Amino acid sequence: MSPDDERDYVAYVTARLPSLRRLAYNLCRDEHRADDLVQNTITRLYVHWTRSREANDLHRYVDKMLVRCFLNDQRLGWWTRVRLTARPAELPVAGADLETRAVVQAALALVPPRQRAVLVLRFLCDLPVTEIAELLGCSEGNVKSQTARGLARLRELLGRGANRLEEEEVARYGSR
Structure with missing residues (x-):
């Protein structure tokens, strides 16, 4: 990679890092x-930088890479996701309803990965159905059905209450 290309890459990644991290956190919690x-x-982006930066919309291209990394990671064995220690404390956000946020995040963690990806992209990233379909490489109808199923599952989980959600999350992911 030439020095100019490397400077462009570093500038791009530096500017996009907070939004990429926020998207990744919303996907995997x-x-x-x-x-x-x-x-x-960003490692994959570096390897393919000269080709990647010629994409029509580089932001969407990189978001798509991130979502695909998440979905591929979900297909890996359980040992790649097991926590061997207690979960570190999450930092509170000023002015937010922390209890509601924690309950919704716990419920979202129990939604299947593809449905979770659709819900995060649709409602937290505020992307239209067409862009989500492009990001996930599926039809718009698939996005709509995944959204409907994901919302139904989320409603079902939220109807159970916070204590039940925590029990299910501990059973699925290990101790908190």
């Missing part, structure tokens, strides 16, 4: 996994 997803994405 784990600070450390989010960092790993972002690292994998």
Whole structure:
């Protein structure tokens, strides 16, 4: 890679890092996994930088890379996602309803990965159905059905209450 290309890459990644990290965290709900997803994405971007930067919309291209890294990571064995220590404390956001946020995040963690990706992209990143379909490489109808199924599952989980969600999350991912 030429020095000019490397400077462009560093400038781009530096500017996009916070939004990539936020997207990754919303997908996997784990600070450390989010960092790993972002690292994998920007490493792949570096390898293919000269080709990647010629994309029509580089931001969407990199978001697509990140979502695909997340979905590929979900297909790996359980040992890549097991926590051997207690989960580190999450930093509170000023002015946010922390209890509601924690309950919604716990429920979202129990939604299947592809549906979770659609819900995060649709409602947290505010992307239209056409862009989500392009990012995930599927039809718009598939995005709509995944959204409907994901919302139904989320409603079902939220109807169970916070204590039940925490029990299910511990059973699925290990101790908190």
